[in-house]
Amino acid sequence: MNLSKIYSVLGHERRRKIVEIVGLRKKVRASELRKTMRVSPGTLYYDLDVLKKLGILRQCSDGALELTEEGQIAYRFILKEKEILETLMTSTIRLPEKLIKLGTKLSRALIPINLFSFLANHVAVFLPLTALTYIASLVLAVYNNLYLKLFNHYVGSYSVGYTVLTYIVTLGVIASIITITSRLVDVKLRTGKNLAAILTVTLATLLPISLQPIVYTAVKLATSQPLATIVLAMLQPITQILTLLFLTAAIYVITNIKLDRCFIIAALLYIVNTLINAPTIPLPTS
Known part of the structure; x- marks a missing residue:
């Protein structure tokens, strides 16, 4: 898969959100996406067209949207990135808490x-x-x-x-x-x-x-x-x-x-x- 396609999704907030929603729900209609994302129809359909041209999304016979194989790769990439960021943020946040707890115990003892x-x-x-x-x-x-x-x-x-x-x-x-x-x-x-x-x-x-x-x-x-x-x-x-x-x-x-x-x-x-x-x-x- 061309990495530029993934980067074009990661670097765009709305398109990234679309991939996350579709990847989570498997199949989603455009009307459901619009309600969830609260964007204008014109903006949404423009982003959907871009994702279709990139080969990230495709439209099923029943009119619903789903991820292509390349879309699934992009979706897993997004999930992995979120997991790494959450791990880093959690470690950064919990470290001071642990130090504070340790300091509290030591202070109580001293x-x-x-x-x-x-x-x-x-x-x-x-x-x-x-x-x-x-x-x-x-x-x-x-x-x-x-x-x-x-x-x-x-x-x-x-x-x-x-x-x-x-x-x-x-x-x-x-x-x-x-x-x-x-x-x-x-x-x-x-x-x-x-x-x-x-x-x-x-x-x-x-x-x-x-x-x-x-x-x-x-x-x-x-x-x-x-x-x-x-x-x-x-x-x-x-x-x-x-x-x-x-x-x-x-x-x-x-x-x-x-x-x-x-x-x-x-x-x-x-x-x-x-x-x-x-x-x-x-x-x-x-």
Whole structure:
């Protein structure tokens, strides 16, 4: 068969549709084609004449139209082409869905939603515990001349007031993000219980950050300050990621908005932290 005949059908929307309809129904009258395709009689009969001249269609003795042998080849070619396109489109569409499902499963496994939900529902126990942990971290930071720069601790000769201020700022930033997000989605925060829950999950979010002075102090007492500073620098990327996951869980538990949106909000703060801390390289002090 001349391929130009197939291409002349494939490249013409109406003629391609005619071949598909006739191939599907085996025999079709022109009046049925016109109703199905909703085209004018003149346009339809012109396309039918072209297909007859190409040897794609023929008219039976009863007046119905059917495909010739070459028409059957063209019809199978059209079906095969549609099958290939549908396969490609399906693969293209399903791949992101699979990735999304995989990402959802991973996020559920990595983001401690159940833990933070438990903390928010038991504020009487965990609010004092998380607060004491944060205060202990502050005391150790003051003792070791550390100051907090959002998510990261650094060694520096600053006053006690400055170190306390850095802790208050970090606590305020986390609490503000959770509170503002809550208000944007109309979560009522008038009851003391809700405010206590926000403070609890905020302090819980800061637990990875609070670990930095604790680990620094332990390494410093066991070895030396230069090694403790190196360990602190190595610990920071891990605690940053944990803080990102914890903040995502905290926002989700308080606001109950979609998890991916919670992650985006937390990731924005993570990016800000990265930009703020990028120029700073912690070095051992003499």
